[in-house]
Amino acid sequence: MSSKKNPEAGRRRFLRGGAGLGGALVGASLTTGARAEPLTVAPWSKTPGEPVLWHPYGQPSPYEKNVVRRSRGATPIPGANSSMTPLQNLHGIITPTGLVFERHHAGIPQIDPEQHRLAVHGLVARPTIFTMEDLVRLPSVSRIHFLECSGNTGREWKGPGTASLQFSHGLLSCCEWTGVPLSVVLEEVGIKPEGAWILAEGADSASMTRSIPLSKALDDALLVYAQNGERLRPEHGYPLRLFLPGFEGNMSVKWLRRLKVGREPFMTREETSKYTDSMPDGTARQFTFLMETKSVITFPAPDHRLKEKGFYEISGLAWTGRGRIKRVDVSTDGGRSWSVAQLQEPVLDRALTRFRFPWRWDGAPTVLQSRAVDETGYVQPKATQLVEARGVESNYHFNAIQSWRVASDGVITNVQV
């Protein structure tokens, strides 16, 4: 508005606002904002609303009913499937627990916490069976960390996989996790000198099992009983799960019932025939625990459509299993030029980091990209670099730069450039 009448005022606002707001109004419906008619009084302002404790446990607005987890489709076994987080509808870094993605191998067990036990045995001085009451009495810590399935964006290996952010990147969430450091429990039972690996087993009927290096168990592994302030949800491991910050999601074994200390990795199904990375020469990368540095633009994405040219704030998420995100670069011209995005504080260790970048769309077709750099200096690769190094046979650990093509009609598609 005034930016058109008074460029100086516009520029001052640009400098102070830091996001080109003078320009923001060009072409946006804000230009019609200064209206003559009075503010109307809506019907909901004229009668009392729903009572307090309408929902003793709160629920989303009925107008948000389409913001839910979604699955790619049915599977032969309904409990052996996954559901994705609607990242295109979310803001900030915390994922609401009701929208945290799922991946189960035999469905969601309904566990009575008073009957649940954790057995710790094998190469230990004092084999112990813990009740939930035993565990919750021990010293706890709370940490905000991302959780990502190693299969997230797995369909991008062979080219653009899906025209939806929820289905391409939705096996990703970030929560505040509270639990007992695994090192505390291992200290209680006493690891024997020859102990080097730990088998973690879930109480689901798939007996989900993974081998955990003792070094990780003693470093920062948690026995988690709470998520975003409340006890775990059934689909996330209630009443107890393992949590391994920065490692692939399935290793954070849900419904944890058993920890066995041994000398060697246990070579379970989920680390041999599954969750290994097939290479072009027919071999497989095994024990690819770490989730590599990655980012994605969550607005605008294929799940959205730009109605008109003008100002938009590009927003997205960056994360790394290596620690903290140091920088995110954004390109609005298909990678020809890059600019540094603003990182939302606090930037936390192995948590999602929200980035923002002001953009004025001129209405011409273009490609939007983000590129994350972590504190170790690792730079998120291009898809061509990743495929050159690993081929296209893997279903896991795809962490390349994501490209969104914006067409002149505002339709956004998944491309690789």
Added chain:
Amino acid sequence: MSSKKNPEAGRRRFLRGGAGLGGALVGASLTTGARAEPLTVAPWSKTPGEPVLWHPYGQPSPYEKNVVRRSRGATPIPGANSSMTPLQNLHGIITPTGLVFERHHAGIPQIDPEQHRLAVHGLVARPTIFTMEDLVRLPSVSRIHFLECSGNTGREWKGPGTASLQFSHGLLSCCEWTGVPLSVVLEEVGIKPEGAWILAEGADSASMTRSIPLSKALDDALLVYAQNGERLRPEHGYPLRLFLPGFEGNMSVKWLRRLKVGREPFMTREETSKYTDSMPDGTARQFTFLMETKSVITFPAPDHRLKEKGFYEISGLAWTGRGRIKRVDVSTDGGRSWSVAQLQEPVLDRALTRFRFPWRWDGAPTVLQSRAVDETGYVQPKATQLVEARGVESNYHFNAIQSWRVASDGVITNVQV
């Protein structure tokens, strides 16, 4: 266990674990942990569980059905009431949105976001009516902040008010809030030089109205549309609320429909006959916006009972409208001696801070207290100091040290010492 056989090992574990775990086992059920019988296989491990997307929007375990918001009781108008957050059941610093306390004056309006408007007028250059689409396109920020009703712990003025943490301190929550800085919108409309205060009006049928100093509006006030990652819930202001970090909760006007810039405070009902602090001389403190430094032990609390002597981790929350918490002291002997508690990182500006303190209960009656100190050096006062300064006629801004008495039978009560 081994701490009894081997004091050195016990002490090493104490030093490494930092929480006296050798001692932790004395009297705890962990001492019976090393069992001879094998780990039994529970029924839920023998059959497939619930399918993926059992709940497209997730819900708590049925075993947690008692963890809900609660109200002190009915009121003449069901929509003019409050519900409290079950702090005694929560962990970490994030409050799950479904458990964030409520305070409404005329119930919860069911607002269609496409029909909702925000009018900004009064002493502005460009009166503007914003749609939600207009607002969400503007640059946003996300911040983790506490929200507390100024009436929280109001029943403690005249002595111990209730034998429940949920009912004494439950008008308190902490979430990640995402919205547009109010300064961005005020810049767009252009505040006239004589503008000094802003009237904020809600779209509920009580037309909740408060006067906001322009300095606060330009400093860190937010027009919030998302909470813990998802859009606001109806009871928290869907689709738009004001948020004033560190100020009393009712000023963060929900269902925000109007902002009017004026020269003086507007002297609305909620800042004259209500939400002012009655003093002994019959006068009232007005515009007591800031929520002062405060803390409370959330475990153990009157909502719990200690079954046996032995190790417990005392845990609680501290917060201040002045910025960051610098230190929390804990006393386990009714204030005769104080020790510094561990603060859970990250310690954020005007967010809840979780503190933890290892404690071994010898079974004797005692009193537990916490005392917060903020970065400005302000020390949370004793109840006697607060009453001496302000009398007992106020219902608001009680921020004294909370004392929990532990009886020999493990029953915990609310006392003032």
